[in-house]
Structure formats: structure tokens, C-alpha cells
Amino acid sequence: MRARVFPDYEAMSAAVADVVARRLGEEPSSVFMLPTGITPLGMYRRLVEMHRSEGLSLADATFFNLDEYLGLAPDHRASYHVYMKENFYGLIDADAARVFVPDGTAPDPEAECERYEEAISEAGGIEVCVLGIGRNGHIGFNEPGAPFDSRTRIVELSESTRNINAADFEAERAPQRAITVGMATIFESREVLLLASGTNKAGAVAAAVEGDVSESVPASMLKSHPNAELFLDEDAASDLGRGVAG
Numbered sequence: 001m002r003a004r005v006f007p008d009y010e011a012m013s014a015a016v017a018d019v020v021a022r023r024l025g026e027e028p029s030s031v032f033m034l035p036t037g038i039t040p041l042g043m044y045r046r047l048v049e050m051h052r053s054e055g056l057s058l059a060d061a062t063f064f065n066l067d068e069y070l071g072l073a074p075d076h077r078a079s080y081h082v083y084m085k086e087n088f089y090g091l092i093d094a095d096a097a098r099v100f101v102p103d104g105t106a107p108d109p110e111a112e113c114e115r116y117e118e119a120i121s122e123a124g125g126i127e128v129c130v131l132g133i134g135r136n137g138h139i140g141f142n143e144p145g146a147p148f149d150s151r152t153r154i155v156e157l158s159e160s161t162r163n164i165n166a167a168d169f170e171a172e173r174a175p176q177r178a179i180t181v182g183m184a185t186i187f188e189s190r191e192v193l194l195l196a197s198g199t200n201k202a203g204a205v206a207a208a209v210e211g212d213v214s215e216s217v218p219a220s221m222l223k224s225h226p227n228a229e230l231f232l233d234e235d236a237a238s239d240l241g242r243g244v245a246g
């Protein structure tokens with residue numbers, strides 16, 4: 001797993017956006033998997049800018065989101081439907097028929113997971129998967145212990161994830177469960193770009209890069225991936241090479 005370290009968040013975000021734009025240039029109908037969170041906002045801003053001022057079209061691409069809270073309506077302000085619409089899909093020329101976000105209010109959530117996994121297969125699998133990383137090493141909502149052979153499924157969120165994400169929920173608590181794309185589904189992506197910014201990710205990054213490949217650090221799975229690359233700002237890279245990974 002190659003790690004690229006950038007001087008700051010903006011440089012990191014621009015580099016990831018460039019990779020996405022390059023893949024779109026090579027193959028306009030590429031299939032992407034995309035994350036939510038604070039980290040990818042700079043990449044989305046840059047892609048929107050490229051769409052507006054440089055004529056980048058995303059109209060033929062297919063987009064899948066990594067996850068969604070279970071029980072949250074698509075118009076709930078903290079839902080990932082709203083996040084993606086406000087930060088990306090609503091600002092570019094994405095074709096709504098090729099935009100997929102798990103439905104957290106599906107009457108049969110298990111069937112929704114199967115439907116989602118099938119839609120990914122029908123699209124030919126994921127070409128480029130963009131990921132953030134949790135402070136506990138999670139990818140998507142695959143928390144520590146998530147089996148490497150897991151598929152899209154319903155998961156329990158860890159207390160730490162719920163506390164970190166509480167900021168999105170004002171007086172409410174973050175939901176206890178979510179739908180997430182599975183570890184195996186992520187692993188089958190032809191290319192994985194993992195983004196991390198800030199010192200609060202440094203420990204998770206070091207554990208993923210320098211520790212053992214272990215289900216207790218979900219992101220460490222990517223060390224076995226043939227084409228995974230880390231995009232880090234200097235703060236997120238600050239524990240690398242210090243022998244601190246557990």
C-alpha cells in the first residue's frame with residue numbers, strides 16, 4: 001500500500017480529485033464508491049469546481065455510497081443522502097439513475113443490503129473506491145472486528161463512532177445501526193484511495209500501514225490489496241516511521 005504525503009489538506013484533496021478526474025477522462029462510465037464525513041469534503045469541492053470551470057462531466061459515471069444510517073429517512077439532515085446531495089450529487093451533472101445510496105428506511109433492510117450488493121455486481125463492480133478512515137481504523141461503517149469476507153449488511157456502530165458522529169445530530173443521538181458495504185466488497189474494487197487528514201487519524205493510519213493485517217484494524221486489509229493508495233496530509237502521517245503501531 002503506497003502512502004503519499006501532502007503538505008496540507010487542500011493539497012491532499014486536490015491530488016485525490018485529480019485521480020478521480022483522470023479515471024473519468026480515461027473511462028467516462030467508471031463506477032465509483034464514495035465516502036461521507038469531513039475528510040472528503042475538499043475532494044468534492046475540487047471536483048465540483050472542475051465540473052463548473054473545467055468542463056469535467058460526471059454524467060456517464062455510476063456512484064455508490066459506502067453507507068447510510070439505518071432508520072434515517074433520506075431527507076433527514078444528518079442522512080448521507082442529504083450529505084451527498086448537498087456536497088456532490090446536487091452540484092454536478094450526475095445521472096440520478098446511476099447514483100446509489102443505501103436506503104436506511106427500506107421496509108426490509110436485509111433485502112435492501114442484498115439489492116445493493118446486486119446493483120454493484122450489475123454495474124460490473126467498483127473501479128475506484130474512495131475511503132476515509134475512522135479513528136478506530138474503520139472503513140465505511142465496518143468497525144473493528146468486521147470480517148474481511150463480509151458483504152453489504154446491517155452493522156452496529158461502536159460507541160466511539162456514535163460519539164464522534166453525534167455532532168451531526170444536535171439533540172438526538174446518532175443511530176445505533178447502519179447499512180455498510182462490506183469488507184470483501186471494498187476489497188474487490190480495482191483501485192482503492194484512502195484519505196486521512198489530521199493528527200486524530202495518525203494512530204489509525206500507523207496501525208493500518210505498519211501493524212499486522214488484522215480484522216481489529218479494518219483499514220489494514222488494504223495492505224493485501226494490489227492497488228491501494230493512501231493520501232495523507234502531514235498530520236495524518238505524523239505517526240508513521242515512529243514504531244508506534246500496535
Ligand code: PGA
Nearest residue numbers: 037038039040132133134
Ligand atoms: P471523517 O470520517 O472524514 O469525518 O473523519 C471518516 C470515517 O469515519 O470514516
